[in-house]
Amino acid sequence: MGKRLGKGGFGSVYVGVRKADGKEVAIKRAERNHHDKYISIPGETQNLPLEVALMKMVSRPPRCENVVQLLEWFETSRSFILVLELPNPCMDLHRFCKQNNLRRLAEPVAQKVIRQVVQAAQHCHVRGVFHRDIKPGNILINPDTLEVKLIDFGCGELLKNEPYSDYSGTCFYCPPEWHLHKKYSAAPAVIWSLGIVLFELVCGKLPFKSKEKIVDGNLRFVSGLSHECCSLIMWCLKRQPECRPTFEEILNHRWLK
Template sequence: MVIMSSQQEQGQGQGQQVIMSASSSKRRRLETEQQQQHLVALGGRYSLQCVRGRGSFAEVWEASHRRTGIKVGIKILCQATAGMPVCKVEREVRVMRLLRHPHIIRLYEAIFTDHHIYIVMELAESGQLHDYVAIQGRLPEAQARAIFQQMVAGAAYCHHNMVVHRDLKMENILLDSENRIKIVDFGFSKLFRYTKFLSKGCGSPHYAAPELHQRRKYIGPPVDVWSCGIILYGMLCGCLPFDGVNMADLRRNILRGEFRMPAFVSDDARDLICSMLIVKPEKRMNMAEVRAHRWLQPDIRPYLAMPPLDACMQQQIVDDETVEQAVTRHGFDRSSLLQSLEDGVENEATVAYNLILGKQFDAATRYLWTMIRRHRQATGAATVKTGGGGGSSSRRAPAEMQREHGESSRRQWALGGFHVLHDCPRQTMRHIAKALHELGILFYSPSCSNHHQPGRRRHRHRMVCAHFPSPFPGGVDVIPSATIIHTFLLLTTNANNNNDDALESLSAAVFFEIQVMAGEGNQDHTNYLLDLKRISGPQLPYLSICSQLASMLRPAIH
């Protein structure tokens, strides 16, 4: 080492400062020029404020929507970067446009240019769950439960809409200002079918399921269940269950499926984690079983306990007050805005409208709103029209909406417009009968019963079904299903009935009808619609039955 005098050290230090100052000045100038290019590409609609994160191919900026002043996050990807997976980004945008859930990051718009791709989404101010857990050390079970309830609800919504994430990890779970989670980064996501195996290995090694490490073919959802189990372990324990000195050692540990559970983890949480981290995917819990686990039930919010919605059935919320605000305060044309919302167009006006709507109502309220509007519009209709679409609706107070959702309706339709594309109605009814039998639901077909009345039209593709929360007295093997259903329906309509025990049992039973009807088609084939209609009984168990039945029928009829 060369020993220098204080004057020499001071002179060298001054020289280094001059060089660093020139370098930083040049870097700031380049960044300013690049920002100006981004602003032009974004049409001057956003002002970039600061960088929230950087990756191999992208950087995420905190930005502000100029006309409304609402903060957003903008993911900027440079297409000129070597190895930039454009197809992966396009898939991410397609999936984000499909999914609308309170705990999945909301996409506002995507802008593609010759040099960059801009993904404008809601801003999660509090950053990654990974950093939050690292700072806290580990989370109390009540806090971990609240986060996990949200996460599995979002994952179940994805699976219900035939999307598997395949890269769930704490770095891809973001927190907003109120510590509500948002699932992000759908670059490895995939539309899947239960009848078709996936083969691509992807995701982070520490969170990847054993079948991915083995490079075996797999069905998507169990992969996400495994990753969720890793995340839950990480939140409760402050570390990950599997590690190794190198990748080969990590892979061996994951394939063995052996990990240590700290003594401070409660028995219920331990049971849930162990049921999710089972090496064989066919023995692993599915997402519906995870959501129903007893550890997750305390303090669960109503919208998190409800069955997930079909994304294609969710409609754009058109709120009169939000439209008025967009028109009077921000200068948008009313008729063009309403038409764009009706048509599902993504433009400056609809982006501003959705930003304002998101400021007025949180994501959970908007999700519940779409659920209620779907059922309210379907009430009394024989067939529910599928697809997006808008339609205006006056704003309703959340308390009023919740009261309406809790009220029972004599004729409530669900899963209307469930398309049956390939099977004939007779074959479809066989699939339905098998699924009902596996769910323990009694059913009979009016066309096959002895109760058919002369002069009335027979419904060959219709079933009347009943579900009882406890075993039926006397057993269903002794009494025919048709007799049981007719007896209980008769009790419903007989106002003078004094059989209190029967009525008490009836109050918890769910009665509904299933019917397959011909829809639109062409000369080569006819499309069919599967409709479910609640006759009587509590609403939430009925929705749960609908969800389970839809999950079981998808592999069979799609």
């Protein structure tokens, strides 16, 4: 184990080196508690910690290059230890946008980034996984190539058709239906969070900073954005969940073409 990369409510993440081949990895150590959820995944009988199970589901081949891969995991009496792919070089997208006072990304850069994030979210859904916390802090980017990877499934859940009645993601990215009805469906909630991320990338700030403003849904764009970019953001941030686009419709939108 090497230096610590980050610390949060979940535990800590460290740089590590795999002895077998010298591969650099990330080691995530999550504290155990009596609320931990265990599930079994299709094709296996073993009960796994929820985050481990979700990561195994998205890491099975054919894998998506835009989702970080689970390499190994271990369980001790006090914690779970996940050994994860570690791109090099990389930083989280929030830091990337803030470096050199950049704050907001040029549209061609934002296009390349958000296309990959949408592909990562779509891959999760195809695999039956609801990430539930898509935000710049959970997206790694290679500053040289602009390749991105979605990380941190600690707030995730199995995908289901029924509405969810609990929310464990970041409040600034949650959809208005949660505040209005205390229920939300997975796909429209993810599309909403993708719209928030895209707004943040091209405007350099969050569109809404309170639940009242999330419900109101009034968007104020910075000057200079293309009409196509604004139209995609407004589509993703429709108040009515059923009016938001699908993953395919985002990827086929004229702004991303």
